[in-house]
Amino acid sequence: MLQLTDRDRSMLNGDRGPAPQLAMSILVRMADVYGAGELMDISQAHVDSTIYLGDATLEFAERLASLGARVAVPTSSNVSGVDECGWRDWAVSPEWAAKAARQMLAYERMGAVPTWTCAPYQTNMRPSFGQQIAWGESNAIAFANSVIGARTERYPDLLDICCAITGRVPAIGLHLTEHRAGQMLLQLVDVPLALQQDDQFFAVLGHLVGTLAGDRIPVIDAVVVQPAEDELKAFAAAASSSGRVALFHMIGVTPEAPTLEAAFQGRAPEQTIAITTAELRAARAELTTADGRELDMVILGSPHFSLAELSRLAPLVAGRHVHPRVKFLVTSSRLMKERAHDTGVLAPIAAFGAQITLDTCILASPMLPPEIKTLMTNSAKYAYYAPSLLNTRVTFGSLADCVRSAIEGRVVRDESLWQTA
């Protein structure tokens, strides 16, 4: 039975205005769904409801805004449905752009910080270890829980904003220590160091782990390299696309997993699965749906490209030029573009002929013209969703493969590490 505090009840009764009342009424019904005994405080939120899909998402946002809704905790905003400054360069219709912009405005009126990024953990609103937060956006949820050790349930669109407005969440699931224990063990077996050092490795591993984990918390053991933050970002995004991973532990890498004992909180794994090179090769092959060498566009940045990723890209493209038949697009955030500009990283990328889209991505905004049929990417998330959402064919490869292909105007991949012997 759900126990509410006086403050919760005053929101539910409407004493604090109609917006907290609406948000709390949804939250209370969801607390019942989750089987929560009480609600608890959060100190930060990330709102994925910002993504414009159609009239319903817009009506929901404008209804809350018109009721005078204000977020009660610092709240970052996920991608929107439009790059407000750049959409005219693409196939976005003026009607879509106008409605998506209205939805952005509604969340800004509620007090959400206009970060407009799916990588909020790479802004100054990054939460800290142990912090109780309510985050939407599957990749961000997995990253915040696993890599930072902040605590959020897997919050969906439309609920994240209710948590932000009330500052409350059901006291359940990943907010609580006992539900953060690993449930299944995935052990790398004889996976060569060279493969683990490849820049595709963590995205491919994440894709595989997502498909294997089902609804359980996976623990990955025997990773022998120390992944960079952007590699863990790629892993989290891949595992939360192919699967429903909201928390993973990587032994010796993530903060709640110094040891197997710690990751499983002293319990035994429900299941142990070996991951071999053969399975990783098969998982990588699943990320490619194109079979030829045709290439219309290279797309990077799902989740949004970071300054570190832009800094890796810059020397690869410096002094080169993208093939005239191919588009090269990087999706990123306002903040990262500004930082890249300030550090001089942006100039060689622009000179190469790359375009940058901000605030959104090719999956959240209908920006690709119909003649773009074949994509190449180093993002497992783009590779996972593009075939279904955009009806395009896709090739997955390394960052260097993507750059080389863009220059040559056809798909070229260095397969030396990934080919079957």
Place this chain on the structure above:
Amino acid sequence: MIAGRAVVAGEAEGEALVTSDALSFWGGYDFHTGEIIDKRHPLAGVRAAGRILAVPFSKGSSTTTAVLLEAVRAGTAPAAILTTGVDSFFALASIVADVMYGKSFPVIALEAADFALLRSGERLVVERSGLIRTK
């Protein structure tokens, strides 16, 4: 007859569409047509609008809920969703659809063994109590 937990209570009747593979509605469901569009999913190309969709749980994108809300508004949502265990995403979509449009769909959680008894093509009736029977 199967007794499920009415996570969101309601009545529905329709043809069962059953899969053992989890589904993300974002990138997986076209709310304009009510069709499952995830090319990696066994039900790709099948229209789920108005049917009783049995899917073990949601996966992938947080935007699954928003796609379902759009589908309710457009009249292209499944008539009910049956899951194994409680799926908060499907429940939320139904609750917000009720708040926004006065239209919700039943979301029923089943034991895995009961879920395994369901067959595509059966005509099912979902009762307010969470009881599911064939017609």
